[in-house]
Amino acid sequence: MPINDHSLDIIQTAAAAAVDKLAENLVALDVSERLGITDAFLIASASSERQVNAIVDGIEDALNTRLDLNPVRREGRGEGRWVLLDYLDVVIHVQHNEDRVFYALERLWSDCPVIPLPAQQNAAEGTADAG
Template sequence: MAVTPFELARIAAVAADDKKAKDILVLDLSDQTDVCDYFVICTGDNARMADSIVDEIREKIRKNTGLSPLSTEGREGLKWILVDYGSVVVHVFQPEVRDYYRLERLWEDAPRVDVGLEA
């Protein structure tokens, strides 16, 4: 099933929201870099929650698109888990690590995308 990068990012964001991720942010990087089209960034309160968010994202994307990630990194420590789908890269952080790396500030010129989540 063909899915656009935006649709993939939206599915990931909704899945993260379903697992009560906080501060979900989708950045459109399509005009900023050739690495990917979208970053989905979110926070889980602790290791168990971050792991659960990643599982939900992977499951919802597989169920809705048939896609599996190209790679998943960071599941050992669960402080920053990166799930790479090529056109979309999902970052699931624990709060202190997100505050430290501040990806949204690094990519502050990238447009924030509304994917229809409740505020």
């Protein structure tokens, strides 16, 4: 069974906020068939600890403002290398580029369906239009 509309709203809102804060390599995975505790992962990365934290702040603000959601758990905020935001239905991972390559979450969950991200597509179109 694919993810529900509520989880999809969380993913899309968080992805748009991450793109606004210049997150790189966004990937959303439907893990609902493999994990009983969450529906989806959103994975994003950045080139510095400061940028990781800015992306996390943007995601938290957008989900709170638009969907009245706060994470039930937040891990790694102090280090800014890998921050995990747990919204129960969706778990968001924002990683430093080096940690993203090392831990390779996409490879671990490669048998899970990818969720399309319109925000990422819009950002790519905007970049193409600028050139």
